[in-house]
Amino acid sequence: MKKILLLLFLCVSTWSAHAQTGGRFSLKGIISDSSGAVLPEATIMLLLPKDSSLVNFGRTNKEGAFELKNLKRISYIFKVSYVGFIPYQDDINPKDLETVDLGKIRMKVLQKELYEVVIKTARAPLSIRGDTVEFDAKAFKVPPGSTVEDLLRKLPGVQVDGDGNIRAQGEEIKRVTVDGKRFFGDDPKMATKNLPAEAINKVQVFNGKTEQSKATGVDDGKREKTLNLELKESHKKGGFGKAVAGVGTDSRMEGKVSYNRFDDKQQFALLGFGNNTNQSGIARNDYQDFKGSQSFNWGDDGDFGFNSGRYYGGDDITIQPNWGGAGSGGFTKNWAGGANYNFDTKKTKLSTSYFYNQSRSIMDVRSSTENFLTNDSYSSIENNKTLGFTGNHRPSFRFEKIIDSLNTIILISNSRINSGDNQYDSFQQSFRSEDVLSNQSTVDNVSNYNSFAMANLLLYRHKFKKKGRNFAASVGYNINNSDEDKRLNSINLFPQDSLRNSVINQMNETESTRGNFKGSLSYVEPFSKKFFWETFYNYSMRKDKVDRNVFDVEGDMPEVNQFLTRYYSNDFTYNRVGTSLRYSNKGLNIAAGLAGVQYDLQGKFAADKSSSNFTIVDRKFFTWVPNVSLNFDLKNNRYLYAEYGLNVREPSITDLQPIVDNSNPLYIVEGNPDLIPASTHSMYGGYQMFNPASFTNLYVNVNYNYNVNQIVYNRTINLDNLITTTKPMNITGGNSYGTYIGFGFPLKKTKATLNLNTGLNFSKNLTFINNVENQTKTDGYNFGARLDLTPSDIFTLYTNANWNISDTKYSINTSQNQKIFNSNYGADMNVKMPKDIYFNARFNYFSYKNDQFGFNQKQPILNLSVYKIVLKSKKGEVRLTANDVFKKNLGITQTVNQNYYTERRVSTLSRYFMLSFTYNMRGMSASVRRNNNF
Template sequence: MKKILLLLFSSLICLASYGQNTGRFTMKGIVADTAGAGLPEATVMLLLPKDSSLVNFGRTAKDGSFEFKNLRRISYLLKVSYVGYLPYQQNVTPNDGDVTNVGKLDMKFLNQDLYEVVIKTARAPLSIRGDTVEYDPRAFKVPPGSTVEDLIRKLPGMQVDADGNIKAQGEEVKRVTVDGKRFFGDDPKMATKNLPAEAINKVQVFNGKTEQSKVTGVDDGKREKTVNLELKDSHKKGGFGKAVAGVGTDSRVEGKVSYNRFDDKQQFAVLGFGNNTNQSGIARNDYQDFKGSQSFNWGDDGDFGFSGGIRYFGGEGDGITISPSYGSGSPGFTKNWAGGANYNYDTKKTKVSSSYFYNSTDAITDVMSSRDNFLNNSTFKSTDKNITKAFSGNHRPSFRLEKVLDSLNTIILISNSRINNGDSDYDSFQQYFRGGDTLSNRSTIDNSSLYNSFAMSNLLLYRHKFKKKGRNFAASVGYNINNSDGSSHLNSINEFFLDPSKNSSINQQNETESKRNQFKGSLSFIEPFAKKFYWETFYNFSLRKDEVDRNVFDVKDNDLLGNDFLTRYYTNDFTYNRLGSSVRYSNKGLNISLGLAAQQFDLKGKFGKDQTSTNFSYVDRSFFKVTPNVTLNYDLKQNRYLFMEYGLSVQEPTIADLQPVVDNSNPLNIVEGNPDLIPQSNHHVFAGYNMFNPASFTNLYVNVNYSYNVDQIVYNKTIDENLITTTKPMNISGGKNYGTYVYLGFPLKKTKVSMNVNAGINFRDNPIYINNVINKTKTDAYNFGARLDITPSDFFTLYTNANWNIADTRYSINTNQNQKVINSTYGADMNIKMPKEIYFNARFNYNSYVNNQFGFDQKQPILNLSVYKIVLKNKRGEVRLTANDVFKKNLGISQSATSNYYMETRTRTLSRYFMLSFTYNMRGMSASVKRSNY
């Protein structure tokens, strides 16, 4: 295998350097206006005359000059574009010398009457205007039936990883819009994975403003990398979409259908799919829904002021379900169903964005894990074989209305909901060993659960712009609901071989109802002064009420007997007030903000056996903190940015951590709360530099970070003589984390071969108590990566990558267990176009997991192959044969070292199968462009 990889990368290097031969030439010239003055920053491109495919590109220097080196000695189409001028083009045939000088190219001023003709007929493969890069997809051909994701892979300066995450100019893309409108919320993958590439007229990449800066009206200097997909006129008339159906070996089936109908004011899209091939079609963040957590993941929270402070609407859950254990990127075996619709209505004064999405998953997760636990002067080992069968169904409606009342007033109404239900069965066989192979404990667990939850987040934003430029007032009110109820049955047999008197069996029924309501509001007033300064005063308020009723019953002879020790009823009222102010300086790209906020956090609650208890215990705690914040964002022009932030953030303890409630769902791992906890504070510093050269498409990103924890909430462990672990949260100071990251991307040959490399170093100190003795775990992590993309023609593309991750972990209480974990991955994705509209794709990943301390050495080659043919009139059909995991090596593998243990996990998952599928593409009506006669 190593020889094959070495041969592969050697071939790539040879291919990348191919063509560095004699007989090449240099082309140069000057772009000027009609008066003869040079035009700086004009976009200059070389294309092949036969199909207008892009060969090279660049931007002119300050004097308007340009130069292309090492060109093949063939004829080219030279195109020049500049804002406000008519595009220029001419055919260039090289002369006999080493340099071909095309002389001075005179650009003519653009008459507005000709503007529509120009943009329809004189388009360039790409154009660069300030920090916006605009691509013409016709110059970057992809096979018929390709998605937008396939198209983006070919665009210079953009990358798509194996999970569909997008980077543009080295930065993560936060948002993808379609004709400037939201598409199924703000999930970038919904658009890139489900829209066809042939529907796209332009791909625009730019730095968008943050939501807070849009609402307050003051530029905070922060940017969100955004991609906008502009549709073709032909796909705004009639509908377009795709239908897929496939059958395979081992009873595998899949189906998917999508339909879109867009025009200038309205967008309508529907999507549906079902399969048993582990393809969810959405991001795996639905894991939070799967376990029924109390969490919101929506933006537009309406909290004005600088970030930081107490995060007063946390994500803790009541733990009423038994969560599956996932391997490294392996979900086991799943059946997935999903469907949804997206509707947008957009006029100058009214913008409506709405969507509904449902997805359900039936999952079987079969896990084997081995864990080495370190104590002060000894170790013990535990193994776990478990299987989880679970169902989760989620309804997600969303609505957003933005209404411009007049030139000074705007309101925004947002409502997002999630309706979730599910069930799970969890079977586990756990064993604990002392001194190597001496069996100490054994547990057989059979748990099951049912749950339902409803969450809704509602927000109303109001913005008023005063007649004085820069003076703004903004207000927000929100009301959130998060309710859940569930039942779980805990059944286990626990054997203690060194002390049989500890043997026990648990047969319990838990009924839990949780209610959460939150009212929140925020105010912001911004006053400009001294021309370049802005003064913002803000206030944040939140009142959150929680009520949890947990009833635990022991099951004996089919009778339910109340368990007073585990039954709990408790209520909590969280009141949060924050008053702050910041001064911002903004001038010529330099944006500096200094802020200070005072915040008060009050927690009042009571807990007892049940609602009728006469012996309640009460919690009445108040916390006060002053939090500073300093930010610097500097636009150095020419796509260069410098940024820095220092802040102090405070996070309150969760309900589960504060309540003295015992969780015995795993009798060998007991969890209890701590009512004496205080909030944790974190000092953090982050700084970096980002540079993108649109002429060479070279981008550099560098950052450094440091954080220090005060009163950090950690989960201390006490292990008794029977190896029963009790975990209890406590406060401890001294944890810190610091490191740096560097990313560099550049073309080896423009539009043909590009490369990016990255490296990161991170040092982490994590103190924790083990049997009342402090253990300082130090981890030094080193990450290295490289990616080489080769796209020499429409007939062949190859995307390769390699990543190495090294974690050196050291323990203060048991240095004999110091270890080094090495994980590495190598990948390649190849596409070949063959005669008669036949295409071939191969994806290969080689994963390596090594830990010499524990003799762990696992190699995993994964190969997927597919061949497909385009059929039917107008290339509307596709017949595809796919072979998944040809070597039958797919297995979820993970290893980790933390606090006081090392853990290996293997998860069975879907392995080799073959699939035959048919795809039918529905396309929009053909539309001719009306041209003016000039």
């Protein structure tokens, strides 16, 4: 594969070099207005006469001049566009000239009476205005039934990877809007994977303001790369959807139905699917499609002020689904369905939904681990199998009302009701040197659980008549309750010391409750047009209770285990008061702030909640947290940014509980009520540039983090029986730093684009192994390349290559230092054949190597599909897919962490074939009266 990719790069280089030689000509000229004044940064384009497809483009310089070099000696359509002027068009026939000089081209001002004519006849496939690049969708051909994602792959300067992540002009797309509205939430993949390409009129890429900046009216200097999809007039009302049904070998089946209907004010969505092809949970893009514009919104947490010192609880509730996929391994059967309704006007936004999904999984895992001690090591092997079921209901509600131009209220309520069961069987052995067996454990655990979580928030914003003056307040209450019944059974043998042999037969009953009341205030005052002052206050009061009863079962008479039974309550109070000053003028935005943060932890624990002998925890912590940021718009699509802050994180309730978890008798987990909040000093900065004339982009980023009172999991290994006990502790001194550089440019505009990147990451993590401090240093080196070839409408090829080197060194046992070499080579090829038949091949070649442990894994994964467009209006698709043709999806991973190395093998879904039929519901041409002038 390496040789194939190398040959491919050489072919492209040769092709590019050949383009620079004989048989070519140059085109130049000067663009001016009717009076002769030059027009800088006018967009110039060359199109093919047969289909008006874009061949080359550029911009005029400060003198209004342009020159396109090394052009193929054929006829072209030459176009020029400039805001406020009638687009200019001319035919170019180079004949035998080496240089075609068009002289001074005079453009006419766009008069109102000419506007309709221009709209009708002079649309340009591409135009550039400031930092906005606009594409005419019809100038970029895609097959029938294609999605917006397929269209984006054809646009110059836009890349879409195999997972659907989008980069434009070298930056990640943060937001996708439809007709300027946040119709599809913050995840770009939802819109691009589901909207049909045929519905799109124009695609616009620009740097948008953050939601916080829009809400407060104060420019924070930050920008989010945004992509806007402008719908055709004929598609602005109606519905679209998709129905898929497939059957495959090994009894594989899949089905999915989705339907969305929308107009200017309303959106209704239905979604349902079922499969046994490891598409577990609901994919993130499907969730966003289902939720629509209200899926994620800035300010929904109700916390105001800069990020430094914000409260991040270790296990705050998460209402969104877990994003699942085949990469998790094992075998799963999944079902899901729900409905959603959105109502969106200028003053009222309502979103309500209900969703249910369930998953039944089988995980069969074999793992081997090498554990490092101070001057020694030992190994362990484990075979385990997990049978699990989970089902959850998720109702949600969000209401936003703009009372008037100055006042807005938002009410949010999200819930999750979850239940499930789990059966876990394992066989584990640990060996000292020379394969001497030290311990052996056979485990058979069964559990059932239920949980209920709800997050409620009321938010109020007020804008004063004075521009820039703002006030906001929020109040919220969250609930997170759960209960679990677990049956533990294990047989534990110690051949070197049979007196330690034990049989565990226990029942665990655990009930946890959490209530969290919080509030926040913010006030922004403009001192002048350039200076803004903000002050804020955040409050949170969290009450946790855990009642854990453990019974030893002997015969039919369970007996309370006093050592493992615990009752624990914790009241955690958080206060943060802060202020910041911001300067904003001519693209320069500087902010500096300081906040005082106080944590108050009051808790108690005992063997039983009726006990008269409680251990009391009463501690307070106070710290100052600074925040400094710089954002500088250097004009001409160049940006400089930097920020420093202190992030504080409270320990999770799981880590704080003084409870011993012996679910795995050879690996004991213990909590620590003496933990204090951890903090991290974070600094980052960077520079980014995009040249719209050449479509060259550069992105440079550096970062540094230093950990204070970091929560790490110290390990104590009993050298006689190799039982490991972990306990969370605070430790200071860990750090990480690194840099990322990305550079992209077209080898041949609209035909070939090359993107290169490199990343360097260095980290030092501290922990204690048998009370001896161990420093684990990891140096990471990453190099990548991506080549996109789009030479014609019938053939596209997207290739990528990534190389990763991880060099890990241990302070307590240098003989275990190791280097891991990982690489990945990928290619995605699409071919259009006669009679509406299409072929797709996606290939990935993974290589994993670790000489220290003799690990050398090669994994070629090839997926093939051939499909034909059928039915009237090309709404149907019949597809035959071959997944993992070589049957090499082995589910093998390797992990290096703290004082151990693990190789893990998961039995997982491999080669199968699937025949599917898709029906695209694209009937969005609702009764829209067409204007004859357009």
